[in-house]
Amino acid sequence: MSELRQEAEAIAEQFSDHLDVDADDVEERLETLVDEYRVPLDEARRSVTNSYLEDAGMERDELGRGGSESVLVNDIDEDEQWVDLRVKLVDLWEPRSDSISQVGLVGDESGTIKFVSFKTSELPELEEGACYELSNVVTDEYEGNYSVKLNRTTQITELDEEIEVGDNADTVEGALVDIQSGSGLIKRCPEEDCTRVLQNGRCSEHGQVEGEFDLRIKGVLDDGETVTEIIFDREATEELTGMGLEEAKDMAMDALDTTVVAEEMADDVLGRYYRVTGPTFGRYVLVDEMENPGAVDVETALIEARSI
């Protein structure tokens, strides 16, 4: 089958629910553009698709991609894919724009993902806590974070079953080879809904503020092949170092310097091996659980080494 023929059949398939489109017609139109008028195939496909959209009185986002794939939310790692999800609506947020009908989090066993539904799509409203099958949603990426957009062609079916929601957890193991700046005893902006870490007493959003003390460690786990940046929040930092917030504050007070806290912590944790599990956020793994792998199993290591 020629490339043009394949394209033609794909286009005909996309419109099968809306128009009576014959693949031969589509192929002829493509042929005219590509062979006669030297239009690149991409552009020809676009132009032909647009003319059928006009015939059908449809918008581009109403067009299905003929059989989208059923996926788990944590497996979404590509922009502009058409997918089907079986999810629970975990959380609804306040829309920040008038064009948005609903925004929030949906989740399945693999984790959660942000979803957006626009007013122009005229979809029924979803309810928090309910489970749905959402067919034909589009993936979207922004700075390494993925979301899904509902659109006019999205089919929403409420499910009668309960879906367990996972936490997008990843497990990484390696030696802790670095503790980055912004670790130890830090101050956060006290403004409502702002938890930014202060730099020299200033919040990048709210300026000079009276900060609130907190503990965290931004570290790097390295297994000799890859590096992973990890963040221990206050609770995880306390578990890791055995040092609480009050103790850290006292230590900083005695030294008239907050950096002594990170130095003290570095002494206890740098150069050790850890296995940590937690949700990924951008390029960080947020540590929920951690383990010290302890003594190495030499016999297993030997068997594995000999089999390489």
Place this chain on the structure above:
Amino acid sequence: MSQSAPTREVARRVFASEFNDAGFTFTESDDERAPVYLLLPTGESSNRVFFVGTLTEKEDVGEESEYWRGRIVDPTGTFFVYAGQYQPEAASKLRDLEPPAYVAVVGKPRTYETDDGTVRVSVRPESITEVDADTRDRWVAETARRTIERVAAFDDDGNEYARMAREEYELDPQTYKAAALSALEDLDDGAGDELAGDTAAEGTPANGEAATSDESADGAADATDSADAPEP
């Protein structure tokens, strides 16, 4: 995934014997600030290393200001680390540590040429911390595995660094595989001893063990040679 931050260099796992055999450095671009890589004889580039061993000696070799040199021993040989005023944390660690002690080091490979033209390889530490015997054993096991993996991939098509190693060194990667396996085997013996005896103050005995088992490994190799001899 889009990643705006520059990627951090991974810390390679390499035993002292291989590390000290590596004298060739290179950069991947002409940029003045391009990172410098040490070429490992098993065919890998290394801009950073992580190792755990026994600090056996330390000495302030500086003339005007403090300049600390530490000898850190692993099952195959000795790493030399140097820390001065530009590595204040590492320098003060070396000043405070009492050998023998297990230490973990993250650092950058450095090379310098002596008057007679030999190239010496050392480590400029980013951090030095005192660790326990489990951490040291885990490092030995991990480094043995990584070394053997590199040797296994040495003849792969398109292994650019192996090709470079073949050009720059006259070294047989199999030696490093043998050293890695024997380090792992010694760990097996050592673990048994530690379970049997008291685990306190491992520094010196562990060193002693490493030294004796190296000898016995050599002895074993000799024995095999002589055993092979009469066969044909």
